[in-house]
Amino acid sequence: MWKLRIVTLFCVFVNISCSRPETEGEKTFDFDAEAIVVGGGIAGLSAAVEMGREGIDVLVLDMNSVIGGHAVMAGGFAIVNTPLQAREGFNDSSQQAYLDWMEWTEDGNSEWTKYYAENSREMIYDFATEVGVEFVRVQAGYENSVPRFHFTSRGAVDFVLALYRTALELPNISFEWNQKVETLILEEDQVSGVVVRNTRDGEEKYFLAPHIILATGGFEGNLHRVLENWRSDLPKPDRLLMGASVHADGNGLDIAGKAGAGLSWIDRHYIYTNGMVDPQDSEGILAITASNDNAVWLNAQGKRFTNEGGYDKTILSDLLAQDPAHYFAIFDESSRDQLSMRGREWIKNHASGHPILDNPNAAYKTNSLEELSSVTGLPEINLISSIKRFNSLIDAGEDADFGRFSSLDEAPPRIDNPPFYAIQFFPMTRKSMGGIAVDMNARVLNTSGEVVPGLYAIGELTGSVGINGSHGMDGMFLGPAVVTGRVAGRTVVENISSLESEFTIAPKALEQVIPNLSDWNPMLSRGDLKSLLENNREGYWHFQVSHSLVIEWQYDCTLCHSAQVPFYPINNTESKLAQSQVCVYCHGRGTPSPLAERIGNPL
Ligand SMILES: Cc1cc2nc3c(=O)[nH]c(=O)nc-3n(C[C@H](O)[C@H](O)[C@H](O)COP(=O)(O)OP(=O)(O)OC[C@H]3O[C@@H](n4cnc5c(N)ncnc54)[C@H](O)[C@@H]3O)c2cc1C
Ligand code: HEC
Ligand code: HEC
Structure with missing residues (x-):
């Protein structure tokens, strides 16, 4: 009833x-x-x-x-006991993977961890092979005693x-x-x-x-929800950036919830500690991830607070213990090229210079540490003494404060070669x-x-x-x-x-197999496109983000659109297959896109 x-x-x-x-x-x-x-x-x-x-x-x-x-x-997939590992000379076993993971996660779901350790090879690696995907690289990680992080060429x-x-x-x-x-x-x-x-x-x-x-x-992608479901043993940050997409808003939790679904591990999140504000986001919510292995990190008081090269789980709890929970990564000109970026990679194509280091909305760049203190607001005395202390630890070849290095070889270069850079980082959401x-x-x-x-x-x-x-x-x-x-x-x-x-x-309605060519308007101009993009329209999010780039990078429409990939929502298999060829013009890392040969690799 x-x-x-x-x-x-x-x-x-x-x-x-x-x-x-x-x-x-x-x-x-x-x-x-x-x-x-x-x-x-x-x-x-x-x-x-x-x-x-x-x-x-x-x-x-x-x-x-x-x-x-x-x-x-x-990026990549964790898989156990694969032909690629064997080829690279890594000897793996499900038992070892299970032990490694249960130790790292502390309270991971043991039944699923066991199932995964025993079946990932068949369920992921063999499946990939069946659908025509090849894993080409396997990478090490802290939690794994042998490398298990598998990558295909573009991600x-x-x-x-x-x-x-x-x-x-x-x-x-x-x-x-x-x-x-x-x-x-x-x-x-x-x-x-x-x-x-x-x-x-x-x-x-x-x-x-x-x-x-x-x-x-x-x-x-729902900061409010993440903060509502925060681990009670970790302090909440006063500013949290968003490192996932707008579609990841958790509406599925509500849908299932109405059918009585229970929740598990709901307060666990993979929070990253290297989120910087996307300089293109006027609201200051969206994050890009970046890091510089040579940088020293100073909290709002201008003091080091963690081993910058340590485990990310330790860094997270050290960062959340700061008041407020953010920091500046500071490095100098000699380490400029060490800056790496992940996600939202298209901004690399942006300005004429470096999209972060030469962008005053993204990074501070000064000729002296005193100036760096005044632009960042870090207390001058602490900033200068922290850098001085860090340089002396480097000279001694031992990080006596946080254990980041223990020999001259491991130590990063001194920070004393202006200009100096400071980038502000916040905790950011990424994975539920x-x-x-x-x-x-x-x-x-x-x-x-x-x-x-x-x-x-x-x-x-x-x-x-x-x-x-x-x-x-x-x-x-x-x-x-x-x-x-x-x-x-x-x-x-x-x-x-x-x-x-x-x-x-019920029998499925037959798909329209032949596109209606009269609907295809090859004369749609860049100007028409601009006006189509002027207002945010619900349901057009991807069209907007992708075609803003089309305009910015001055792509020719016919690179992606033809009779097979027309300017209207496609509705037959042939067009969908054709459209799936153009995604890698913007998505995917590593190998250059087909477009690269024509306009230079944008990524
Ligand atoms: C930048 C980035 C890098 C990452 N790198 C890695 C990595 O290297 N290795 C790794 O293991 N993980 C990585 N992750 C995490 C991984 O990508 C995700 O956990 C995984 O892709 C999730 O897949 P999913 O199919 O469960 O959900 P999603 O990929 O979130 O897909 C959900 C889909 O459901 C749709 N949807 C949502 N609500 C509704 C609704 N009500 N009705 C209809 N449709 C709906 C959405 O539009 C979306 O297409 C990364 C994540 C990000 C953001
Ligand atoms: C790099 C590839 C690429 C280029 C170049 C490109 N497009 Fe697109 N276009 C796409 C993809 C992919 C879609 C489907 C996007 C989606 O549904 O989110 C699309 C969809 C569209 C749509 C349909 C939107 C809808 O109603 O669903 C229009 C209109 C369009 N493009 C116009 C243009 C015009 C005009 C140009 C040239 C100025 C252009 N495109 C250049 C890839 C491209
Ligand atoms: C012209 C460039 C361009 C093309 C071509 C393109 N995209 Fe995108 N796509 C983008 C941009 C920009 C974003 C926004 C990413 C962000 O928020 O940082 C995006 C986002 C997405 C997302 C959301 C990712 C997320 O995190 O949830 C999906 C899914 C996606 N694209 C799929 C596709 C597919 C499938 C194709 C091919 C049919 C395609 N895209 C073609 C530029 C492009």
């Missing part, structure tokens, strides 16, 4: 009609798909491909207009695009873009559909399926390490620990199933996204056969 009440309440809440397709008999529904995946990030894509390859009818919904979520910007965007192309080639997987799932449809004793709102035209509709997989990502509670089959658990029938959660929405415990690890977000995505896919595959006899799937 109470379930019926939920349905009624839900209808009032979303303010749409509750009529639904005619039902014949008790258990015959017209479903739109056998499984709906909410979110086309790397977790959702992995689930879709897993099910699609087994012949399941899958519908993927995403509020964005493009595929991939955070993985488009991300995770390679994996995303390969999965996407695999999905496009499977006729039983379809995609709907700009569809924001707002709530779940709960009926009888299970979740049976979703209500969506089109972010471009506001149209509301619902899609029905007996299995709903939530893959909406973490909530690190807690979220929706799930079992080992990726089925959502309610607050009493019971399975919510028909509902699954994967990827960062689950906080990477708590694998990172209290301290984040390299590659342990992308990796768990793929693994949990496939686990959920397999669970659905195992359960679907028993449902087949009871449900009918």
Whole structure:
């Protein structure tokens, strides 16, 4: 009875009609798909491909207009016992990985950590090989006794695009873009559909399926929510920057919450300590990450407070203990070239000089330490004595204060060669390490620990199933996204056969195969584009951010748009496949983009 009440309440809440397709008999529904995946990030894509390859009818919904979520910007995957490790001479084992990770994370989810250590090779490495992705490099990390951080040549965007192309080639997987799932449809004793709102035209509709997989990502793009769910044993910073995308707002937590989902590890976050304010963000909220291995870090009182080269988890607690919790990284001209940047890499193309070091909105640059004190506001006496002390430790070849180096060889160069630089850093959000509670089959658990029938959660929405415990690890977000995505896919595959006899799937509307060429306007000019970009329009976020760059970098439209990739939202597989070729013009690191040969590498 109470379930019926939920349905009624839900209808009032979303303010749409509750009529639904005619039902014949008790258990015959017209479903739109056998499984709906909410979110086309790397977790959702992995689930879709897993099910699609087994012949399941899958519908993927995403509020964005493009595929991939955070993985488009991300790097590598933690994987255990791979052919690449073997080729490089690294001897790994699942047992060792399990021990390393449980020690580092302190309270990681031991069941999932064990499963991951034992299955990541098959679930990630072999899967990548099957869809045509090659890992080319494996990197070491503090938490790993052997290198396990695996990279493809351009970063995770390679994996995303390969999965996407695999999905496009499977006729039983379809995609709907700009569809924001707002709530779940709960009926009888299970979740049976979703209500969506089109972010471009506001149209509301619902899609029905007996299995709903939530893959909406973490909530690190929602600073308020992060601070509300802050570890009680760590001080809250008074200024926290945002290092994740606007789509990572945690709306999936609310959607699942309304179906009774429980939470686990919800106060755990991978907070980075090297976020600087993006000089292009007028509101001063968005972060870019940067670092200079030769810099000394001074707190607001002008004093060192941590081993700058230490473990990031130690640095975080040292930084949060400062009042206020920010610092200046200070270095001199001889270490200028040591500055490295991650994320938002396109700003590298910006001004004529260096986008940070020669940009007065991003870095202070002065000819003396006295001037540096006056522009940064750091107390002059402390600033000068801290630098003097640091230089004397360098001369002695031993950091007696914080243990950063213990020989002349390890010591950085002295800081005494003007101009001097100071860059201000704040803590910044990046990855959620807690979220929706799930079992080992990726089925959502309610607050009493019971399975919510028909509902699954994967990827960062689950906080990477708590694998990172209290301290984040390299590659342990992308990796768990793929693994949990496939686990959920397999669970659905195992359960679907028993449902087949009871449900009918409505035939899919055939996609329009030939683009309507009369809609394609090859004469759309840069000026037309400028006016299209003038106002922020909901649902056009990616079009805006990408085409602002098109204008700034003076790209020729025909580089990316042709009859196959037209100027209007595409709706057939051939165009989608063609469009997937142009993403790496802006996304992906390492190898130069195809565009580089024509206009010089922008990154
Ligand atoms: C700059 C950067 C670098 C990183 N580097 C690494 C790395 O090197 N290694 C690593 O392991 N991890 C890394 N990470 C983390 C990793 O990228 C993410 O944890 C992972 O990609 C999350 O995948 P996901 O599919 O779970 O979620 P997301 O990638 O967040 O995808 C969620 C998708 O759901 C959509 N969505 C959200 N809400 C709705 C809704 N209501 N309706 C419809 N659609 C919705 C979003 O538009 C999005 O496409 C990095 C993250 C960032 C930001
Ligand atoms: C580097 C590749 C690239 C270049 C160059 C480029 N575009 Fe695009 N364009 C894209 C991609 C990718 C999309 C899909 C973006 C999305 O949906 O977010 C797109 C989408 C569009 C759309 C459709 C927006 C919608 O309604 O969904 C228009 C209009 C458009 N581009 C105009 C232009 C014009 C005009 C130029 C030249 C001044 C241009 N583009 C140059 C890659 C490019
Ligand atoms: C002309 C450059 C350009 C092209 C081409 C382009 N993008 Fe982007 N994309 C951007 C910019 C700029 C951002 C904003 C990143 C930020 O917020 O820092 C972005 C962001 C994204 C995001 C959000 C990332 C996140 O962290 O959530 C996704 C997903 C994405 N792009 C996918 C694609 C896909 C898929 C394609 C190819 C179809 C593509 N992009 C083509 C410039 C581009």
